[in-house]
Amino acid sequence: MDFELNADQRAFIELASQFAEAELAPHAAEWDAEQIFPVETLRKAGELGLCGLYASESIGGLGLPRLDCAMVFEALSRGCTSTTAYISIHNMATWMVGQYASAEVGGALGPALCSGQQLASYCLTEPGAGSDAASLRTSAVRDGDVYRLTGSKIFISGAGSTDLLIVMARTGVDGPRGISAFAVDANSVGISFGRKEIKMGWNSQPTRQVNFDQVEVPAERLLGAEGEGFRIAMAGLNGGRINIAACSVGTAQMALEQARAFTLERKQFGRPIADFQALQFRLADMATELVAARQMVRLAASKLDIDDPDKSTYAAMAKRFATDAGYRVCDEALQLHGGIGYIREYPFERYLRDTRVHRILEGSNEIMRVLVARRLLDNAAALM
Amino acid sequence: MKILVTCKRVLDPYVKARVKADGTGVNLDNVKMAMNPFDEIAIEEAIRMREAGKADEIVAVSIGAAKTEETLRTALAMGADRAVHVVTEDDIEPLGVAKVLKSLVESEQPGLVIMGKQAIDGDSNQAGQMLAALLGWAQGTNVSNVELDGDTANITREIDGGLERLALKMPCVLTSDLRLNEPRYASLPNIMKAKKKPMDKKPIDELGVDTAPRQTLVSVSEPPPRAAGVKVASVDELVDKLKNEAQVI
Numbered sequence: 001m002d003f004e005l006n007a008d009q010r011a012f013i014e015l016a017s018q019f020a021e022a023e024l025a026p027h028a029a030e031w032d033a034e035q036i037f038p039v040e041t042l043r044k045a046g047e048l049g050l051c052g053l054y055a056s057e058s059i060g061g062l063g064l065p066r067l068d069c070a071m072v073f074e075a076l077s078r079g080c081t082s083t084t085a086y087i088s089i090h091n092m093a094t095w096m097v098g099q100y101a102s103a104e105v106g107g108a109l110g111p112a113l114c115s116g117q118q119l120a121s122y123c124l125t126e127p128g129a130g131s132d133a134a135s136l137r138t139s140a141v142r143d144g145d146v147y148r149l150t151g152s153k154i155f156i157s158g159a160g161s162t163d164l165l166i167v168m169a170r171t172g173v174d175g176p177r178g179i180s181a182f183a184v185d186a187n188s189v190g191i192s193f194g195r196k197e198i199k200m201g202w203n204s205q206p207t208r209q210v211n212f213d214q215v216e217v218p219a220e221r222l223l224g225a226e227g228e229g230f231r232i233a234m235a236g237l238n239g240g241r242i243n244i245a246a247c248s249v250g251t252a253q254m255a256l257e258q259a260r261a262f263t264l265e266r267k268q269f270g271r272p273i274a275d276f277q278a279l280q281f282r283l284a285d286m287a288t289e290l291v292a293a294r295q296m297v298r299l300a301a302s303k304l305d306i307d308d309p310d311k312s313t314y315a316a317m318a319k320r321f322a323t324d325a326g327y328r329v330c331d332e333a334l335q336l337h338g339g340i341g342y343i344r345e346y347p348f349e350r351y352l353r354d355t356r357v358h359r360i361l362e363g364s365n366e367i368m369r370v371l372v373a374r375r376l377l378d379n380a381a382a383l384m
Numbered sequence: 385m386k387i388l389v390t391c392k393r394v395l396d397p398y399v400k401a402r403v404k405a406d407g408t409g410v411n412l413d414n415v416k417m418a419m420n421p422f423d424e425i426a427i428e429e430a431i432r433m434r435e436a437g438k439a440d441e442i443v444a445v446s447i448g449a450a451k452t453e454e455t456l457r458t459a460l461a462m463g464a465d466r467a468v469h470v471v472t473e474d475d476i477e478p479l480g481v482a483k484v485l486k487s488l489v490e491s492e493q494p495g496l497v498i499m500g501k502q503a504i505d506g507d508s509n510q511a512g513q514m515l516a517a518l519l520g521w522a523q524g525t526n527v528s529n530v531e532l533d534g535d536t537a538n539i540t541r542e543i544d545g546g547l548e549r550l551a552l553k554m555p556c557v558l559t560s561d562l563r564l565n566e567p568r569y570a571s572l573p574n575i576m577k578a579k580k581k582p583m584d585k586k587p588i589d590e591l592g593v594d595t596a597p598r599q600t601l602v603s604v605s606e607p608p609p610r611a612a613g614v615k616v617a618s619v620d621e622l623v624d625k626l627k628n629e630a631q632v633i
């Protein structure tokens with residue numbers, strides 16, 4: 001086993017780092033303060049291949065290993081956590097199109113998504129169905145050549161500013177087996193958007209409710225087969241969780257590097273505060289947890305790449321651990337900066353606000369524990 | 385026309401250089417390496433010439449150890465057509481570099497060589513000039529603008545106190561200054577495609593060129609730490625210090 005990066009990975013990380021430093025970092029504070037969704041920057045990201053990282057080559061994606069993608073998201077998030085998180089959601093939705101749409105639909109939608117000319121949202125959560133997503137009630141009723149979608153999705157990232165919605169809706173019985181997934185044009189008649197939510201973080205991307213009132217969706221826009229929608233949604237999230245976890249790791253790494261530099265420079269009590277062992281130990285713990293988190297994320301990504309039977313469990317573990325650890329490192333970095341850490345002129349409170357939601361969405365960290373425990377306690381299943 | 389472009393693998397410009405404890409050089413273990421920034425600019429210029437229809441092939445050349453291949457892959461991902469890796473574990477001095485390049489120019493027959501004005505590790509600013517002299521070609525160093533017009537390269541150079549415009553007879557050697565252009569990113573699809581582009585590996589010994597060092601490295605040390613400043617009481621005192629202590633006026 002080899003823990004070293006290969007030449008491809010180093011080259012991908014180099015590009016992502018350059019992009020993060022030149023195109024994201026200089027604007028992240030402004031996008032946060034002004035709540036700007038940087039569509040032009042996303043298009044630039046698309047030109048460089050960052051919008052179809054793991055989507056299949058058949059629809060214009062790069063089909064990269066998830067491991068490599070996790071490294072790319074980590075590097076990008078050093079520039080702007082929130083924008084990178086959106087890019088990761090777009091990649092997830094685009095991958096779903098490549099994986100589950102018919103060749104015709106994939107061919108029609110894919111190139112614009114992979115190049116970032118069009119942007120996508122993932123619509124699972126409903127006001128009455130969050131953690132218990134399988135209880136969703138948005139309905140899709142077949143009517144000749146179309147399905148008619150009715151219901152509401154809540155907290156949808158990018159909604160109102162994106163072109164394609166991947167919507168999970170009920171076509172059959174209660175529970176996960178009655179759910180189907182659709183690729184829906186966001187400008188379809190009958191779709192309306194709620195107000196832009198005012199949020200703690202993730203301010204460079206809008207979050208809105210999406211309402212469907214008898215929205216006609218051509219039958220060929222069904223992803224996979226009827227009844228496969230929940231499985232498809234979860235397959236998307238397996239990767240999504242790893243990506244979001246990588247965003248926490250990258251942000252925390254950025255926070256740690258700055259905290260390290262600050263403690264070496266800042267003098268109190270007549271010497272650099274890095275001289276105090278209390279703070280040295282904090283830095284040591286931050287670095288240790290961060291390395292652990294990164295390795296877990298990469299392990300989970302690698303399990304996904306080889307289609308390991310326990311890939312979902314590893315993804316859940318990595319997401320739980322890395323988003324908690326990442327948040328803690330950001331909080332410690334803020335603390336090490338003293339009063340400066342709390343001031344908006346510096347990025348630390350933004351890191352904290354942006355990574356906070358990673359512990360809630362794409363399956364809350366409690367739900368990650370539910371998944372891990374279910375696997376662990378599964379009758380006689382071997383230990384992982 | 386074929387363009388030969390050089391690219392050197394150097395310490396990443398954003399990484400703090402640390403001197404080895406024994407004073408024999410800069411510590412390159414476990415530090416990030418990158419393409420010399422002036423060479424990125426040189427490659428970008430060559431790509432723009434090809435895009436403008438003034439060149440049809442770009443050959444990227446680098447001299448260095450095994451990992452240098454990655455720097456050449458970056459050049460290929462940016463848009464160079466093929467690469468030549470002259471393999472050596474040794475540090476080659478500028479004259480040796482110029483001789484190696486001369487030998488490649490003789491086999492490749494490019495109409496133009498573009499190099500960085502200097503590599504940011506040694507900062508010698510010599511290889512381009514030496515190559516032009518060895519070839520007997522015209523040279524345009526520290527170039528901030530280039531227009532190709534038939535057999536002539538019309539260039540603008542940044543010199544002390546202004547800009548110098550020259551018309552060079554081609555083939556010639558150009559070295560890039562910082563403001564020549566802004567290099568493009570090597571996109572992910574192009575990084576993938578670069579893997580399939582040809583890369584020629586030539587052990588340096590096979591070139592039959594004498595690259596033996598002519599200089600001896602005595603020792604490498606950190607620059608002295610900046611001393612604390614002093615407050616002056618009056619303009620007269622300041623002028624006096626500038627004159628007599630700093631001796632700058």
Ligand SMILES: Cc1cc2nc3c(=O)[nH]c(=O)nc-3n(C[C@H](O)[C@H](O)[C@H](O)COP(=O)(O)OP(=O)(O)OC[C@H]3O[C@@H](n4cnc5c(N)ncnc54)[C@H](O)[C@@H]3O)c2cc1C
Nearest residue numbers: 122123124125130131155156157360361362363364366367
């Ligand atoms: C900024 C933002 C962007 C989002 N983007 C999207 C998006 O693009 N697409 C999308 O579909 N959704 C999106 N979401 C929704 C997100 O996925 C949900 O908020 C999340 O799944 C939690 O659901 P909920 O908010 O309904 O909380 P609830 O499910 O009501 O949970 C409330 C609390 O109870 C806990 N809990 C629930 N069930 C259990 C259990 N069985 N055991 C233990 N604890 C439990 C939860 O962990 C949580 O702490 C987004 C949310 C936010 C905040």
Ligand SMILES: Cc1cc2nc3c(=O)[nH]c(=O)nc-3n(C[C@H](O)[C@H](O)[C@H](O)COP(=O)(O)OP(=O)(O)OC[C@H]3O[C@@H](n4cnc5c(N)ncnc54)[C@H](O)[C@@H]3O)c2cc1C
Nearest residue numbers: 266267268269273276278279335336337338339340342343
């Ligand atoms: C919103 C806000 C309002 C404020 N209001 C007021 C006010 O009204 N009046 C006022 O006077 N001040 C005020 N302050 C200042 C506040 O009290 C200081 O920010 C705080 O005392 C920390 O000092 P510092 O920012 O200089 O951090 P530093 O002292 O530089 O500390 C940096 C980090 O090093 C740690 N550290 C420092 N020394 C040691 C040591 N010996 N051992 C271990 N760790 C150490 C600190 O705990 C911290 O984590 C305010 C600050 C904020 C952010």
